[in-house]
Amino acid sequence: MPKKLFEPGYMSKTVRIALDVMGGDSGAPVVIAGADLARERHPDASFILFGDEAIAGPILSRHPKLAAVSRISHTDVAIKMDDKPSQALRYGRKVSSMWQAVDAVRTGDADVVVSAGNTGALMAMAKVNLKSMTGIERPAIAAMWPTMRGESIVLDVGATIGADAQQLVDFAVMGGAMARIVFDIERPTVGLLNIGVEEMKGVESIREAGQHLKAANYPDIDYRGFVESDDIGKGTVDVVVTEGFSGNIALKAAEGTARQIGAYLRAAMNRTWRAKLGYLLAKPAFDALKEKMDPRKVNGGVFLGLNGIVVKSHGGTDAEGFASAIDVGHEMVRYALLEKITAGLSHAGAARQLAVANEVSES
Amino acid sequence: MPKKLFEPGYMSKTVRIALDVMGGDSGAPVVIAGADLARERHPDASFILFGDEAIAGPILSRHPKLAAVSRISHTDVAIKMDDKPSQALRYGRKVSSMWQAVDAVRTGDADVVVSAGNTGALMAMAKVNLKSMTGIERPAIAAMWPTMRGESIVLDVGATIGADAQQLVDFAVMGGAMARIVFDIERPTVGLLNIGVEEMKGVESIREAGQHLKAANYPDIDYRGFVESDDIGKGTVDVVVTEGFSGNIALKAAEGTARQIGAYLRAAMNRTWRAKLGYLLAKPAFDALKEKMDPRKVNGGVFLGLNGIVVKSHGGTDAEGFASAIDVGHEMVRYALLEKITAGLSHAGAARQLAVANEVSES
Numbered sequence: 001m002p003k004k005l006f007e008p009g010y011m012s013k014t015v016r017i018a019l020d021v022m023g024g025d026s027g028a029p030v031v032i033a034g035a036d037l038a039r040e041r042h043p044d045a046s047f048i049l050f051g052d053e054a055i056a057g058p059i060l061s062r063h064p065k066l067a068a069v070s071r072i073s074h075t076d077v078a079i080k081m082d083d084k085p086s087q088a089l090r091y092g093r094k095v096s097s098m099w100q101a102v103d104a105v106r107t108g109d110a111d112v113v114v115s116a117g118n119t120g121a122l123m124a125m126a127k128v129n130l131k132s133m134t135g136i137e138r139p140a141i142a143a144m145w146p147t148m149r150g151e152s153i154v155l156d157v158g159a160t161i162g163a164d165a166q167q168l169v170d171f172a173v174m175g176g177a178m179a180r181i182v183f184d185i186e187r188p189t190v191g192l193l194n195i196g197v198e199e200m201k202g203v204e205s206i207r208e209a210g211q212h213l214k215a216a217n218y219p220d221i222d223y224r225g226f227v228e229s230d231d232i233g234k235g236t237v238d239v240v241v242t243e244g245f246s247g248n249i250a251l252k253a254a255e256g257t258a259r260q261i262g263a264y265l266r267a268a269m270n271r272t273w274r275a276k277l278g279y280l281l282a283k284p285a286f287d288a289l290k291e292k293m294d295p296r297k298v299n300g301g302v303f304l305g306l307n308g309i310v311v312k313s314h315g316g317t318d319a320e321g322f323a324s325a326i327d328v329g330h331e332m333v334r335y336a337l338l339e340k341i342t343a344g345l346s347h348a349g350a351a352r353q354l355a356v357a358n359e360v361s362e363s
Numbered sequence: 364m365p366k367k368l369f370e371p372g373y374m375s376k377t378v379r380i381a382l383d384v385m386g387g388d389s390g391a392p393v394v395i396a397g398a399d400l401a402r403e404r405h406p407d408a409s410f411i412l413f414g415d416e417a418i419a420g421p422i423l424s425r426h427p428k429l430a431a432v433s434r435i436s437h438t439d440v441a442i443k444m445d446d447k448p449s450q451a452l453r454y455g456r457k458v459s460s461m462w463q464a465v466d467a468v469r470t471g472d473a474d475v476v477v478s479a480g481n482t483g484a485l486m487a488m489a490k491v492n493l494k495s496m497t498g499i500e501r502p503a504i505a506a507m508w509p510t511m512r513g514e515s516i517v518l519d520v521g522a523t524i525g526a527d528a529q530q531l532v533d534f535a536v537m538g539g540a541m542a543r544i545v546f547d548i549e550r551p552t553v554g555l556l557n558i559g560v561e562e563m564k565g566v567e568s569i570r571e572a573g574q575h576l577k578a579a580n581y582p583d584i585d586y587r588g589f590v591e592s593d594d595i596g597k598g599t600v601d602v603v604v605t606e607g608f609s610g611n612i613a614l615k616a617a618e619g620t621a622r623q624i625g626a627y628l629r630a631a632m633n634r635t636w637r638a639k640l641g642y643l644l645a646k647p648a649f650d651a652l653k654e655k656m657d658p659r660k661v662n663g664g665v666f667l668g669l670n671g672i673v674v675k676s677h678g679g680t681d682a683e684g685f686a687s688a689i690d691v692g693h694e695m696v697r698y699a700l701l702e703k704i705t706a707g708l709s710h711a712g713a714a715r716q717l718a719v720a721n722e723v724s725e726s
Contacts, residue, residue, distance in 0.1 A: 148623055195524075230619030232616065242612075245558055245566065246609050249558065249592045252558075254616045256595060256596040260510070264652055271651075275647065275648035278640075278648070280641070281637050282638045282640075285635065285637075289627055292627055
């Protein structure tokens with residue numbers, strides 16, 4: 001847990017968490033059980049559960065300690081997992097559990113919203129309702145990535161396709177702010193994702209962003225240059241910055257490979273009696289490995305660049321995974337994510353104005 | 364080995380393989396030892412070794428059976444692994460081992476060139492010297508990707524950044540031709556790599572390429588729609604098509620994850636006596652797994668879209684890995700890669716002309 005960056009002012013108040021009870025593949029049972037797990041770890045938390053009272057009520061009543069710090073805000077409109085964001089906005093605006101949970105952050109009734117629902121719909125509603133922070137053109141989704149050194153933050157993993165140099169710099173600043181909280185370091189290291197083939201080292205936007213980050217030398221991020229996608233798992237830098245298409249490609253390629261190797265391993269350990277016996281003996285080691293590779297442990301993508309904290313849990317997660325997503329949201333509130341981003345952006349301000357001036361003079 | 368698609372005319376002649384002896388991290392020792400391993404498997408192969416006779420000669424003389432089917436073509440100019448393609452062309456044109464090995468394919472002295480050298484330089488020299496096939500704007504690098512079902516072909520993994528719809532369609536046709544050879548199937552399945560967030564399902568070029576492939580319904584590729592990067596390892600399709608930046612990002616993210624899990628696994632199996640004992644018992648299973656994950660077994664990226672067959676081996680590979688790259692090159696010659704691509708492109712021709720006509724009428 002972070003220490004140095006602790007903000008004493010936040011400690012006295014409750015962290016109020018809005019939950020989209022209808023989101024995710026399993027909906028209310030997972031969300032409520034997850035909230036109860038998170039509650040044990042965070043005695044300072046309270047919850048507003050947005051969803052169908054007829055479904056959520058009976059489940060909540062089986063978790064009396066959670067019920068004591070929660071209230072249900074009824075709506076029976078749920079956003080479907082595979083609807084397009086435009087569709088979701090059409091039927092879900094104002095009335096859906098997802099919209100209302102996000103809206104609780106806008107109105108100040110909650111400090112953070114956590115949803116396991118449809119990612120595109122959640123981002124669309126968050127953008128429409130919370131709006132982007134001043135100076136931020138495009139919000140990003142930041143994911144925690146397990147590495148050989150611990151964890152790194154990778155963004156954007158799919159909020160939008162493409163990013164110009166300025167947007168990549170914004171991602172670096174926002175990812176840096178998140179890293180200061182999550183890793184408790186004053187000046188996290190940051191790399192720009194690129195490919196190694198010399199000929200074209202860098203799409204223009206990446207090259208430009210790199211030049212800017214190097215020249216500007218921000219006080220709160222330590223820019224380390226380009227990284228390739230095999231550097232992510234090595235933990236070469238604390239924050240890996242890329243546009244959303246390639247970030248999503250990288251994330252899912254890694255997830256797919258981990259699952260693939262897991263399947264190989266299970267098959268290999270089942271093939272002979274010798275391997276089976278070996279597996280039994282090594283089981284604690286395998287369990288430790290499984291724990292390490294467990295995607296539920298690092299569940300919780302954070303939407304950065306909005307006027308409010310939004311955490312996206314995997315849709316297919318279980319209660320433990322959903323609780324992890326709540327943990328992330330709780331931490332972002334406690335350690336003042338939005339304030340840290342604002343501070344980072346104001347450091348970036350002078351350099352930004354300079355860049356704009358240059359662009360104007362060039363055109 | 365493919366059967367159905369076998370071209371009898373090719374069987375009678377020798378497969379003449381040009382090797383860049385100075386390429387790769389280790390150069391001549393690995394290249395020559397690798398060639399000797401490949402020679403055992405391919406009694407119909409002969410070799411031209413481009414490189415420094417003073418270095419290659421003594422090594423070759425230790426492999427008398429290889430020496431009997433090889434000749435050395437002397438040059439002492441080697442392309443450095445980290446030079447930019449433009450630099451490499453400046454000092455290496457005509458005189459370097461890489462250039463001369465590629466040139467042997469152009470002049471018809473060799474049927475294929477295999478190099479473990481600098482990828483960017485090799486592609487630049489291949490483009491300048493062999494030129495792109497008629498109708499192909501951009502060559503691509505195709506990689507073999509181990510999957511749960513076997514292997515798939517992924518392209519482009521880094522020849523060029525970006526691709527318009529037409530180029531993606533060309534990649535699909537060329538990857539399909541390679542898949543017909545490698546997997547011995549008449550109509551390989553093809554998917555376009557995309558990201559799943561609905562809102563922006565598809566950069567415009569990907570969406571357009573998808574519409575075209577669906578409408579055109581080529582006789583030699585079975586287009587299956589979009590795939591995400593976690594589908595690659597599942598083996599959802601035989602050929603995954605993407606532009607070079609995201610292809611390279613996906614490939615290296617997967618490689619990095621495989622290495623990362625390997626490291627976790629080694630550490631976990633070393634932690635307690637119980638795990639160590641279990642490891643010993645399960646060792647044959649672990650060895651099978653290691654074999655499966657062994658990048659040397661699938662070494663050999665094929666450059667597609669040039670007037671000649673060029674195979675790129677990993678720079679850091681060993682003799683076994685380099686021999687795999689030669690295997691790939693040999694197979695591409697034996698089973699007439701270039702003719703299959705030409706046939707595929709001619710099938711695509713009518714649809715292409717139609718598309719061009721539409722573009723003209725729209726503009």
